[in-house]
Amino acid sequence: MALRSLVTVREFARLTTGTVQPTLDQASVSDSAFDYLCRLAGGFRSNGATLLQVESRQWLRLDGYVGVIETPCGTTVEILPKHVDGLGEHVVEDARALLRKLLGRALDLPVREVGEAAIERFDFPLTEWVMNRFLLALERVVRRGVRSDYVRVEETQRFLRGRLDLTRQLRQPPGRDHIFNIRHDVYLHDRPENRLLKSALKKVCDCSEHPDNWRLARELSALFVEVPRSTDAVSDFRAWRSDRLMAHYADARPWCELVLGQQMPLSLAGLTHGLSFMFAMDRLFERTVANSLRSSLHSDTRLIEQSTRHSLCTHLGGKKFTLKPDMLVEAAGRQSIVLDAKWKMIDESLMDKHYGLAQADFYQLFAYAHKYQGGKGDLALIYPRTEFFTRPLAPFQLGTGLNLWVLPFDLEAEIVLWPEEGSASGFLPLSGRAPGLPVYRRA
Incomplete structure (x- = not known):
């Protein structure tokens, strides 16, 4: 397994293979990571987006995307929003907190803060926060019960069980009259929702380096030993049920989608390694503003x-x-x-x-x-x-x-923040002027 290294920068930062003083606006990466980012940018460009610009053979300039990219050589590039200015360790923490908030608001992620403050404080990249949220949501699913479903099984046995498949039975060659072709249903955990959760859990087990996440992931893995991983995530997500019996699975779904890459604005399947996700910062901001306005x-x-x-x-x-x-x-x-x-x-x-x-x-x-x-x-x-x-x-x-x-x-x-009363403060039909909907009054 390749030794992992973390590079934390922000939007529009420059990356190079040379030796530079690392800051949020410039950093050094390995030659293999540099080449991989160039190839990844080509995949983005084919989808009509620009991940980065090649300034020279030694320099890359990132564009307006935020998120995490894990390269095959073990380099993790964490790209944070540029909104937080200043110097010091608090800048990285504040930028991570801002990105967590924007992701939660824009993607309608069910974030529960009560009793889960520890994961907010540790100095780990965004991937660990995403994996922790997924594990906590999965733990709540387990506590309320992992749902099973009937799976149709067709097999041959020396005894009768379920229904006899007359068509196959009559076509048997002589000498196999003692073998029965049967169909029956088995009540198993093998259903689309559990297969997707198992796939996401396996990915978390492979990627997590935080001790709390690592321990919880392996504890939960023991409960999903008999569940196979999903072979077709898109079809399984379409088959995900949201009825009353499956209501307690609802909080785990968006985190599962994020871990498995189904929340991507662009298709990254086959392009990234480990837990990688990239979002256009302007689109995250648009969704955050829209969701805020919709609620008011x-x-x-x-x-x-x-x-x-x-x-x-x-x-x-x-x-x-x-x-x-x-x-x-x-x-x-x-x-x-x-x-x-x-x-x-x-x-x-x-x-x-x-x-x-x-x-x-x-x-x-x-x-x-x-x-x-x-x-x-x-x-x-x-x-x-x-x-x-x-x-x-x-x-x-x-x-x-x-x-x-x-x-x-x-x-x-x-x-x-709306304009002063008497001008344009009423040009939107807001539900009220509560403290959460301030009106700015100019002097």
Whole structure:
């Protein structure tokens, strides 16, 4: 087994095979890991995504993806969000905590914090946290009972059991009249849900290095000895039942999907080794904002993600260039509202440089407003809140009756900071102005 090494960096960091002072923005990896990352980037590129850029024969620059990649040579590359700035050991811990929160919110992972604080404090990469959550969810399944199911068995025996298969029995050659072709059902743990859990458990046993995870994984493995591993994860996940008898399996499923690579935005099957998962940071941020807004809207209000209702133009009777806003909010008797979330750090003090905002984003929102809102009303761009962006900016007027708001999203509280009362604070049908839904009042 190859000796494992951990390299922790963040988005847009540079990797090299040479000797450099390791920081979150640059690190050194082995030649084999460097070559493997180049090959992996080719697989991403074939799916229309960019994992990294090759700057030279000695340097790679990562793109806007976060997660963990394990290489065949034993190198683990952990890529964290770039939102947390500063120096010191707390930066890595804070960045890991932020990524855990974003994954839990964006993927609707059932995270239980009560009584499980120890795993939050240890200085291990994200993979150990994922494996720990899976093991704890699996342990709860075991405590409430591993479900069995009837499996049809067709075999030949010297005794009768179940039903006799008359067709096969009549076709037997002479001299085998004492052998019976039978069909019967056996009550076994061999069912799709248990096969998937066994496959994920085997992967955790092979990958985990944290002593608590290692011990718990082997304790649970002893209870799944008779369960075979899944040979077709996609089909088994389709067959996963969610009825009343299987309700206690629900919390384990998303963690099982993450361990087995079924939560991937891109197919990494056959491309990575060990427990690897990569997510586009902008997509994680979009999902986090959308889930936060969905929980704060009126019950009669609908939030649609990635709507494809309108296109930029038509040509020869067909739609061309689909317009897909991140979020579209609709409510009875109200105008539709378009919101777009951007994982980018802006600075409210740089007014002469447009606060770091991109002109292309404004063109994009302008097109959305004219197609989805009829060219009037309010729409918003949402960026992560930082020490340089703490308050909503004054509205940008895109035309008569059309205002674009730039709003901060507090990643700690998972809430959007809205403009002052009397301006655009009511342009969304929110369920209330509770403490969790603050309104920023400018001086």
